[in-house]
Amino acid sequence: MNQSTWQAVLQLSEKVHQANHELIHIWQSEMLFRWEWWVEAAISVVPWILWAFYRKRESTSRLVHAGIWVIVMCSWLDFLGVCLGLWVYPMKLIPTIPSFVAYDFTLVPVVIMTLLQYRPQWSPLLKACIFAAATSFLGEPLFIWLKMYEPIHWKHIYSFPIYAVIYLIAHLVSRAKTYDPL
Structure with a gap:
Protein backbone atom coordinates (compact mmCIF):
# COMPACT_ATOMS: atom_id res chain seq x y z
CA MET A 1 0.00 0.00 0.00
CA LEU A 32 -31.21 6.61 26.09
CA PHE A 33 -34.22 5.77 28.29
CA ARG A 34 -36.84 7.24 25.91
CA TRP A 35 -39.91 5.08 25.35
CA GLU A 36 -38.48 3.79 22.06
CA TRP A 37 -35.31 2.71 23.85
CA TRP A 38 -37.38 0.80 26.42
CA VAL A 39 -39.43 -0.87 23.68
CA GLU A 40 -36.25 -1.99 21.93
CA ALA A 41 -34.77 -3.19 25.24
CA ALA A 42 -37.91 -5.24 25.95
CA ILE A 43 -37.95 -6.67 22.42
CA SER A 44 -34.30 -7.64 22.88
CA VAL A 45 -34.91 -9.63 26.06
CA VAL A 46 -38.51 -10.83 26.40
CA PRO A 47 -38.62 -13.14 23.33
CA TRP A 48 -35.52 -15.00 24.57
CA ILE A 49 -37.13 -15.50 27.98
CA LEU A 50 -40.33 -16.80 26.40
CA TRP A 51 -38.38 -19.05 24.04
CA ALA A 52 -36.39 -20.49 26.96
CA PHE A 53 -39.64 -21.65 28.58
CA TYR A 54 -41.43 -22.90 25.45
CA ARG A 55 -38.64 -24.41 23.38
CA LYS A 56 -38.38 -28.10 22.72
CA ARG A 57 -35.70 -28.86 25.31
CA GLU A 58 -34.22 -31.91 23.61
CA SER A 59 -33.70 -29.83 20.43
CA THR A 60 -32.08 -26.85 22.14
CA SER A 61 -28.61 -27.39 20.62
CA ARG A 62 -29.95 -27.71 17.09
CA LEU A 63 -32.18 -24.67 17.49
CA VAL A 64 -29.46 -22.51 19.05
CA HIS A 65 -27.02 -23.55 16.31
CA ALA A 66 -29.55 -22.40 13.69
CA GLY A 67 -30.30 -19.26 15.74
CA ILE A 68 -26.65 -18.29 15.92
CA TRP A 69 -26.35 -18.73 12.17
CA VAL A 70 -29.37 -16.43 11.75
CA ILE A 71 -27.86 -13.82 14.09
CA VAL A 72 -24.57 -13.80 12.17
CA MET A 73 -26.28 -13.51 8.78
CA CYS A 74 -28.85 -10.91 9.84
CA SER A 75 -26.36 -8.71 11.63
CA TRP A 76 -23.87 -8.93 8.75
CA LEU A 77 -26.52 -8.13 6.12
CA ASP A 78 -27.92 -5.35 8.32
CA PHE A 79 -24.45 -3.86 8.81
CA LEU A 80 -23.92 -4.02 5.03
CA GLY A 81 -27.25 -2.28 4.38
CA VAL A 82 -26.43 0.50 6.83
CA CYS A 83 -22.93 0.94 5.35
CA LEU A 84 -24.36 1.11 1.83
CA GLY A 85 -26.94 3.70 2.89
CA LEU A 86 -29.92 1.46 2.11
CA TRP A 87 -31.55 2.08 5.49
CA VAL A 88 -30.91 3.73 8.83
CA TYR A 89 -31.92 3.15 12.43
CA PRO A 90 -32.91 6.45 14.06
CA MET A 91 -33.16 4.74 17.46
CA LYS A 92 -30.39 2.60 18.91
CA LEU A 93 -30.35 0.35 21.95
CA ILE A 94 -26.55 0.35 21.90
CA PRO A 95 -24.82 3.24 20.11
CA THR A 96 -21.75 1.34 18.97
CA ILE A 97 -23.59 -1.33 17.00
CA PRO A 98 -24.99 -0.15 13.68
CA SER A 99 -27.60 -2.87 13.37
CA PHE A 100 -31.02 -3.09 14.96
CA VAL A 101 -30.15 -5.25 17.98
CA ALA A 102 -33.73 -6.21 18.82
CA TYR A 103 -34.40 -7.40 15.29
CA ASP A 104 -31.10 -9.07 14.38
CA PHE A 105 -30.22 -10.62 17.73
CA THR A 106 -33.69 -11.45 19.03
CA LEU A 107 -36.80 -11.21 16.88
CA VAL A 108 -35.56 -12.85 13.69
CA PRO A 109 -33.63 -15.73 15.31
CA VAL A 110 -36.25 -16.43 18.00
CA VAL A 111 -39.11 -16.45 15.48
CA ILE A 112 -37.13 -18.72 13.16
CA MET A 113 -36.21 -21.10 16.01
CA THR A 114 -39.87 -21.21 17.05
CA LEU A 115 -41.00 -21.92 13.49
CA LEU A 116 -38.39 -24.66 13.13
CA GLN A 117 -39.82 -26.58 16.09
CA TYR A 118 -43.50 -25.80 15.43
CA ARG A 119 -45.16 -28.19 12.98
CA PRO A 120 -41.88 -29.70 11.74
CA GLN A 121 -43.80 -31.77 9.16
CA TRP A 122 -44.84 -28.62 7.27
CA SER A 123 -43.00 -27.71 4.12
CA PRO A 124 -39.91 -25.59 4.88
CA LEU A 125 -40.64 -23.58 1.72
CA LEU A 126 -44.14 -22.75 2.97
CA LYS A 127 -42.78 -21.73 6.37
CA ALA A 128 -40.04 -19.67 4.70
CA CYS A 129 -42.63 -17.82 2.62
CA ILE A 130 -44.88 -17.20 5.65
CA PHE A 131 -41.91 -15.94 7.67
CA ALA A 132 -40.59 -13.77 4.83
CA ALA A 133 -44.02 -12.25 4.14
CA ALA A 134 -44.72 -11.52 7.80
CA THR A 135 -41.26 -10.05 8.37
CA SER A 136 -41.12 -8.00 5.17
CA PHE A 137 -44.70 -6.76 4.98
CA LEU A 138 -45.74 -6.58 8.64
CA GLY A 139 -42.53 -6.37 10.71
CA GLU A 140 -40.68 -3.78 8.66
CA PRO A 141 -43.70 -1.42 8.36
CA LEU A 142 -44.34 -1.78 12.10
CA PHE A 143 -40.79 -0.65 12.90
CA ILE A 144 -41.08 2.21 10.42
CA TRP A 145 -44.27 3.28 12.20
CA LEU A 146 -42.46 3.04 15.56
CA LYS A 147 -39.69 5.22 14.05
CA MET A 148 -37.05 2.59 14.75
CA TYR A 149 -36.24 1.81 11.11
CA GLU A 150 -36.15 4.03 8.05
CA PRO A 151 -35.55 2.59 4.58
CA ILE A 152 -33.71 5.00 2.30
CA HIS A 153 -33.02 3.02 -0.88
CA TRP A 154 -34.93 -0.11 0.06
CA LYS A 155 -38.38 -1.58 -0.54
CA HIS A 156 -40.08 -4.28 1.52
CA ILE A 157 -40.29 -6.59 -1.48
CA TYR A 158 -36.46 -6.71 -1.59
CA SER A 159 -36.44 -8.22 1.89
CA PHE A 160 -38.81 -11.08 1.04
CA PRO A 161 -36.36 -13.38 -0.81
CA ILE A 162 -33.58 -12.60 1.68
CA TYR A 163 -35.71 -13.60 4.66
CA ALA A 164 -36.94 -16.70 2.84
CA VAL A 165 -33.37 -17.82 2.11
CA ILE A 166 -32.28 -17.11 5.69
CA TYR A 167 -35.13 -19.29 6.96
CA LEU A 168 -34.38 -22.11 4.50
CA ILE A 169 -30.69 -22.20 5.41
CA ALA A 170 -31.56 -22.12 9.12
CA HIS A 171 -33.86 -25.07 8.45
CA LEU A 172 -30.98 -26.97 6.84
CA VAL A 173 -28.63 -26.07 9.70
CA SER A 174 -31.16 -27.29 12.26
CA ARG A 175 -31.60 -30.60 10.41
CA ALA A 176 -27.87 -31.35 10.10
CA LYS A 177 -27.02 -34.97 10.85
CA THR A 178 -23.61 -34.07 12.26
CA TYR A 179 -24.75 -33.84 15.89
CA ASP A 180 -23.12 -36.62 17.88
CA PRO A 181 -22.53 -37.03 21.59
CA LEU A 182 -19.23 -35.59 22.82
Whole structure:
Protein backbone atom coordinates (compact mmCIF):
# COMPACT_ATOMS: atom_id res chain seq x y z
CA MET A 1 0.00 0.00 0.00
CA ASN A 2 1.46 3.34 -0.96
CA GLN A 3 1.78 6.29 1.42
CA SER A 4 -1.12 8.33 -0.04
CA THR A 5 -3.50 5.37 0.26
CA TRP A 6 -2.34 4.82 3.84
CA GLN A 7 -2.97 8.48 4.67
CA ALA A 8 -6.42 8.38 3.06
CA VAL A 9 -7.35 5.31 5.13
CA LEU A 10 -6.14 6.98 8.31
CA GLN A 11 -8.16 10.13 7.53
CA LEU A 12 -11.31 8.11 6.84
CA SER A 13 -10.74 6.13 10.04
CA GLU A 14 -10.58 9.40 11.98
CA LYS A 15 -13.87 10.54 10.36
CA VAL A 16 -15.52 7.26 11.40
CA HIS A 17 -14.19 7.72 14.94
CA GLN A 18 -15.53 11.29 15.07
CA ALA A 19 -18.94 10.21 13.70
CA ASN A 20 -19.16 7.46 16.34
CA HIS A 21 -18.22 9.95 19.06
CA GLU A 22 -21.01 12.29 17.90
CA LEU A 23 -23.48 9.41 17.72
CA ILE A 24 -22.68 8.38 21.30
CA HIS A 25 -23.29 11.96 22.44
CA ILE A 26 -26.67 12.06 20.62
CA TRP A 27 -27.56 8.64 21.99
CA GLN A 28 -26.85 9.70 25.59
CA SER A 29 -28.75 12.95 25.34
CA GLU A 30 -31.61 12.07 22.95
CA MET A 31 -32.19 8.29 22.84
CA LEU A 32 -31.21 6.61 26.09
CA PHE A 33 -34.22 5.77 28.29
CA ARG A 34 -36.84 7.24 25.91
CA TRP A 35 -39.91 5.08 25.35
CA GLU A 36 -38.48 3.79 22.06
CA TRP A 37 -35.31 2.71 23.85
CA TRP A 38 -37.38 0.80 26.42
CA VAL A 39 -39.43 -0.87 23.68
CA GLU A 40 -36.25 -1.99 21.93
CA ALA A 41 -34.77 -3.19 25.24
CA ALA A 42 -37.91 -5.24 25.95
CA ILE A 43 -37.95 -6.67 22.42
CA SER A 44 -34.30 -7.64 22.88
CA VAL A 45 -34.91 -9.63 26.06
CA VAL A 46 -38.51 -10.83 26.40
CA PRO A 47 -38.62 -13.14 23.33
CA TRP A 48 -35.52 -15.00 24.57
CA ILE A 49 -37.13 -15.50 27.98
CA LEU A 50 -40.33 -16.80 26.40
CA TRP A 51 -38.38 -19.05 24.04
CA ALA A 52 -36.39 -20.49 26.96
CA PHE A 53 -39.64 -21.65 28.58
CA TYR A 54 -41.43 -22.90 25.45
CA ARG A 55 -38.64 -24.41 23.38
CA LYS A 56 -38.38 -28.10 22.72
CA ARG A 57 -35.70 -28.86 25.31
CA GLU A 58 -34.22 -31.91 23.61
CA SER A 59 -33.70 -29.83 20.43
CA THR A 60 -32.08 -26.85 22.14
CA SER A 61 -28.61 -27.39 20.62
CA ARG A 62 -29.95 -27.71 17.09
CA LEU A 63 -32.18 -24.67 17.49
CA VAL A 64 -29.46 -22.51 19.05
CA HIS A 65 -27.02 -23.55 16.31
CA ALA A 66 -29.55 -22.40 13.69
CA GLY A 67 -30.30 -19.26 15.74
CA ILE A 68 -26.65 -18.29 15.92
CA TRP A 69 -26.35 -18.73 12.17
CA VAL A 70 -29.37 -16.43 11.75
CA ILE A 71 -27.86 -13.82 14.09
CA VAL A 72 -24.57 -13.80 12.17
CA MET A 73 -26.28 -13.51 8.78
CA CYS A 74 -28.85 -10.91 9.84
CA SER A 75 -26.36 -8.71 11.63
CA TRP A 76 -23.87 -8.93 8.75
CA LEU A 77 -26.52 -8.13 6.12
CA ASP A 78 -27.92 -5.35 8.32
CA PHE A 79 -24.45 -3.86 8.81
CA LEU A 80 -23.92 -4.02 5.03
CA GLY A 81 -27.25 -2.28 4.38
CA VAL A 82 -26.43 0.50 6.83
CA CYS A 83 -22.93 0.94 5.35
CA LEU A 84 -24.36 1.11 1.83
CA GLY A 85 -26.94 3.70 2.89
CA LEU A 86 -29.92 1.46 2.11
CA TRP A 87 -31.55 2.08 5.49
CA VAL A 88 -30.91 3.73 8.83
CA TYR A 89 -31.92 3.15 12.43
CA PRO A 90 -32.91 6.45 14.06
CA MET A 91 -33.16 4.74 17.46
CA LYS A 92 -30.39 2.60 18.91
CA LEU A 93 -30.35 0.35 21.95
CA ILE A 94 -26.55 0.35 21.90
CA PRO A 95 -24.82 3.24 20.11
CA THR A 96 -21.75 1.34 18.97
CA ILE A 97 -23.59 -1.33 17.00
CA PRO A 98 -24.99 -0.15 13.68
CA SER A 99 -27.60 -2.87 13.37
CA PHE A 100 -31.02 -3.09 14.96
CA VAL A 101 -30.15 -5.25 17.98
CA ALA A 102 -33.73 -6.21 18.82
CA TYR A 103 -34.40 -7.40 15.29
CA ASP A 104 -31.10 -9.07 14.38
CA PHE A 105 -30.22 -10.62 17.73
CA THR A 106 -33.69 -11.45 19.03
CA LEU A 107 -36.80 -11.21 16.88
CA VAL A 108 -35.56 -12.85 13.69
CA PRO A 109 -33.63 -15.73 15.31
CA VAL A 110 -36.25 -16.43 18.00
CA VAL A 111 -39.11 -16.45 15.48
CA ILE A 112 -37.13 -18.72 13.16
CA MET A 113 -36.21 -21.10 16.01
CA THR A 114 -39.87 -21.21 17.05
CA LEU A 115 -41.00 -21.92 13.49
CA LEU A 116 -38.39 -24.66 13.13
CA GLN A 117 -39.82 -26.58 16.09
CA TYR A 118 -43.50 -25.80 15.43
CA ARG A 119 -45.16 -28.19 12.98
CA PRO A 120 -41.88 -29.70 11.74
CA GLN A 121 -43.80 -31.77 9.16
CA TRP A 122 -44.84 -28.62 7.27
CA SER A 123 -43.00 -27.71 4.12
CA PRO A 124 -39.91 -25.59 4.88
CA LEU A 125 -40.64 -23.58 1.72
CA LEU A 126 -44.14 -22.75 2.97
CA LYS A 127 -42.78 -21.73 6.37
CA ALA A 128 -40.04 -19.67 4.70
CA CYS A 129 -42.63 -17.82 2.62
CA ILE A 130 -44.88 -17.20 5.65
CA PHE A 131 -41.91 -15.94 7.67
CA ALA A 132 -40.59 -13.77 4.83
CA ALA A 133 -44.02 -12.25 4.14
CA ALA A 134 -44.72 -11.52 7.80
CA THR A 135 -41.26 -10.05 8.37
CA SER A 136 -41.12 -8.00 5.17
CA PHE A 137 -44.70 -6.76 4.98
CA LEU A 138 -45.74 -6.58 8.64
CA GLY A 139 -42.53 -6.37 10.71
CA GLU A 140 -40.68 -3.78 8.66
CA PRO A 141 -43.70 -1.42 8.36
CA LEU A 142 -44.34 -1.78 12.10
CA PHE A 143 -40.79 -0.65 12.90
CA ILE A 144 -41.08 2.21 10.42
CA TRP A 145 -44.27 3.28 12.20
CA LEU A 146 -42.46 3.04 15.56
CA LYS A 147 -39.69 5.22 14.05
CA MET A 148 -37.05 2.59 14.75
CA TYR A 149 -36.24 1.81 11.11
CA GLU A 150 -36.15 4.03 8.05
CA PRO A 151 -35.55 2.59 4.58
CA ILE A 152 -33.71 5.00 2.30
CA HIS A 153 -33.02 3.02 -0.88
CA TRP A 154 -34.93 -0.11 0.06
CA LYS A 155 -38.38 -1.58 -0.54
CA HIS A 156 -40.08 -4.28 1.52
CA ILE A 157 -40.29 -6.59 -1.48
CA TYR A 158 -36.46 -6.71 -1.59
CA SER A 159 -36.44 -8.22 1.89
CA PHE A 160 -38.81 -11.08 1.04
CA PRO A 161 -36.36 -13.38 -0.81
CA ILE A 162 -33.58 -12.60 1.68
CA TYR A 163 -35.71 -13.60 4.66
CA ALA A 164 -36.94 -16.70 2.84
CA VAL A 165 -33.37 -17.82 2.11
CA ILE A 166 -32.28 -17.11 5.69
CA TYR A 167 -35.13 -19.29 6.96
CA LEU A 168 -34.38 -22.11 4.50
CA ILE A 169 -30.69 -22.20 5.41
CA ALA A 170 -31.56 -22.12 9.12
CA HIS A 171 -33.86 -25.07 8.45
CA LEU A 172 -30.98 -26.97 6.84
CA VAL A 173 -28.63 -26.07 9.70
CA SER A 174 -31.16 -27.29 12.26
CA ARG A 175 -31.60 -30.60 10.41
CA ALA A 176 -27.87 -31.35 10.10
CA LYS A 177 -27.02 -34.97 10.85
CA THR A 178 -23.61 -34.07 12.26
CA TYR A 179 -24.75 -33.84 15.89
CA ASP A 180 -23.12 -36.62 17.88
CA PRO A 181 -22.53 -37.03 21.59
CA LEU A 182 -19.23 -35.59 22.82
